[in-house]
Amino acid sequence: MRLDRRTFRWRLVGLALRQVIQAAPLEATLLLLLLALGGLVPVGVLGFTRALVDGLVAGLGEGVWGPWLWWPLLGLALAFALDFLLAPWVAYLQGAVNERLTARVHLLLMDKVGGLPDLTPFENPSFHDELQVLRDQAPYQPLNLLIFLGSAFRGSITVAGVLLLLLSAAPLFPLLLLLATLPQAILTFRLQKGVWEAVLFTAPEARRMRYFAEALLEADTAKEVRLFGLLPFFRGRYLEAFWALYRAVRRARGRQALGASGLVLLGALATAAALFLALRQALSGASGLGNLVLVLQSVGSLQQNLFGLVQDGGMLYESLLYFERLERFLALPPTLRQPPKPREVRSFEEIRFEQVGFTYPDGRRALQDVSFTLRRGERLALVGENGAGKTTLVKLLLRFYDPGEGRILVDGVDLRELDLAAWRRLVAAVFQDFGRYALTLEENIALSDLKHLHDPKRLEEAARAGGAEGLLLRLGPEALLSRAFGGTELSLGEWQRVALSRAFFRQAELLVLDEPTASLDPKEEAHLYARFAELAKGKTVLLITHRLGSVRMADRILVLSGGRLVEEGDHATLLARGGAYAELWRLQADLYSPDLADK
Numbered sequence: 001m002r003l004d005r006r007t008f009r010w011r012l013v014g015l016a017l018r019q020v021i022q023a024a025p026l027e028a029t030l031l032l033l034l035l036a037l038g039g040l041v042p043v044g045v046l047g048f049t050r051a052l053v054d055g056l057v058a059g060l061g062e063g064v065w066g067p068w069l070w071w072p073l074l075g076l077a078l079a080f081a082l083d084f085l086l087a088p089w090v091a092y093l094q095g096a097v098n099e100r101l102t103a104r105v106h107l108l109l110m111d112k113v114g115g116l117p118d119l120t121p122f123e124n125p126s127f128h129d130e131l132q133v134l135r136d137q138a139p140y141q142p143l144n145l146l147i148f149l150g151s152a153f154r155g156s157i158t159v160a161g162v163l164l165l166l167l168s169a170a171p172l173f174p175l176l177l178l179l180a181t182l183p184q185a186i187l188t189f190r191l192q193k194g195v196w197e198a199v200l201f202t203a204p205e206a207r208r209m210r211y212f213a214e215a216l217l218e219a220d221t222a223k224e225v226r227l228f229g230l231l232p233f234f235r236g237r238y239l240e241a242f243w244a245l246y247r248a249v250r251r252a253r254g255r256q257a258l259g260a261s262g263l264v265l266l267g268a269l270a271t272a273a274a275l276f277l278a279l280r281q282a283l284s285g286a287s288g289l290g291n292l293v294l295v296l297q298s299v300g301s302l303q304q305n306l307f308g309l310v311q312d313g314g315m316l317y318e319s320l321l322y323f324e325r326l327e328r329f330l331a332l333p334p335t336l337r338q339p340p341k342p343r344e345v346r347s348f349e350e351i352r353f354e355q356v357g358f359t360y361p362d363g364r365r366a367l368q369d370v371s372f373t374l375r376r377g378e379r380l381a382l383v384g385e386n387g388a389g390k391t392t393l394v395k396l397l398l399r400f401y402d403p404g405e406g407r408i409l410v411d412g413v414d415l416r417e418l419d420l421a422a423w424r425r426l427v428a429a430v431f432q433d434f435g436r437y438a439l440t441l442e443e444n445i446a447l448s449d450l451k452h453l454h455d456p457k458r459l460e461e462a463a464r465a466g467g468a469e470g471l472l473l474r475l476g477p478e479a480l481l482s483r484a485f486g487g488t489e490l491s492l493g494e495w496q497r498v499a500l501s502r503a504f505f506r507q508a509e510l511l512v513l514d515e516p517t518a519s520l521d522p523k524e525e526a527h528l529y530a531r532f533a534e535l536a537k538g539k540t541v542l543l544i545t546h547r548l549g550s551v552r553m554a555d556r557i558l559v560l561s562g563g564r565l566v567e568e569g570d571h572a573t574l575l576a577r578g579g580a581y582a583e584l585w586r587l588q589a590d591l592y593s594p595d596l597a598d599k
């Protein structure tokens, strides 16, 4: 990321403020008002103290109380009371705005990423990195922004007010006191920025640290960590990343400490000059004792506020960069071209792949010159070794990506011209990496067609089709799944039955099954395929599987190898041909019984 080293970018403040105001317009405006009022409190204290001292000097020795004492006293009391009064309301509003802003940031990210129609952006490492950073920091950057923007705003009002007050005492005072504190403050800010930049540039290290820590702390990896004794390995990787980050930040911090000391002398000289001037004025009677007290107090107040601004400015800068990143991320253009006038689609007669080729953005060629037709009502099996391109073909069919070459036609119309949502409504799928949601059993199944959530008949039918009827009987539809929220945990095979039931719940025209029985026990697998004809009735089915025993019920089998379609036909034809399919078949059959190999 390119950072401007010279200036604090005010545009960023505008960007972040816009998000704050949009998140909670009323609360944010009130908060700004209260902060401004809070910023004026120290100015009031200084002003009333000056008036009080001048009043005291005028009445010294006479013992008379007059309005010249009452008013400043009252003012001081009010200023202190206001300070106490404002604090809880500022905290209340800050809390309210923070909660709304944090939810807004999450919603913006959810809408952006969840609303992406394709998977191409996930292939881009920088998209991934950005999303990771934005997600990781979403819980605390909004709060940081509010705290530091708030205190910077309040501090600026105080500094401006104090300077104006000093101007009323003598025009030279603000200048001298600014000279005493500003250069040092500016330098500190620059160096502070250096620290933040060091932190930002080492963001990959920070992410690696988090990743290696998680590898040791997460339940997913707990078994392998213990079995293979991986603690020292991941610990070592964590430390490597930690030291890289630590060294960069420590260097920047060292520069900060050194640099700030250099301007101390200049600051001390300017302060001394201001005090000398104020003393001389007081001695000569040119101005009252109140002005001397004002200058004395202002030195402390200005220093405290300016350095507060610097410290907060550094933290604020980081939050501002976060919101700039968020803005840039939200503005990323879509990667999938949507047709200006999408064609409605309610059913299909045939899907045709025409010389389809696809290369992943990282350059990996996954499909090449693939042509075939899938007709309505047909049961097509797709087989081939690992990495042959089977899942990629399904991803193209669902338009998670567009083909690089060739086209996919639905009744002669290019898939790219169809209304994507309408097309996807025609399809139900079980993916290899199906979702396991911490929801009820009923919701887990009905997710594929939420219009029919709470339709017990449909739920039962889908559960029966997917092999989850036993689960439904045993646990009941309301059973919460997943341990994460204190629910029931299922075995992988049971989860797969739920995923299958979800696909059947949708009652779609095209059923895509990508390794649907990988985790099922042999009994359930046999059971599923035994009733396959009934389940597939009226549907078009695309089945991907390595278990060749189950592809025999397909009308046609496509064999993919290295991204190319190498064979096509039914089981008997392909076996008789003695090609790639026959070899795969023989290898598998050999595993079970060498005698079966040629049947």
Ligand SMILES: Nc1ncnc2c1ncn2[C@@H]1O[C@H](COP(=O)(O)OP(=O)(O)OP(=O)(O)O)[C@@H](O)[C@H]1O
Binding pocket: 123, 360, 361, 362, 364, 365, 366, 384, 385, 386, 387, 388, 389, 390, 391, 392, 393
């Ligand atoms: N997101 C991706 N980015 C880059 N390459 C990928 C991606 N997904 C898959 N590939 C590559 O594309 C090729 C085809 O992958 P695909 O998942 O389609 O194979 P498959 O036939 O379904 O394999 P399997 O039987 O193992 O599920 C593989 O070599 C794989 O490494």
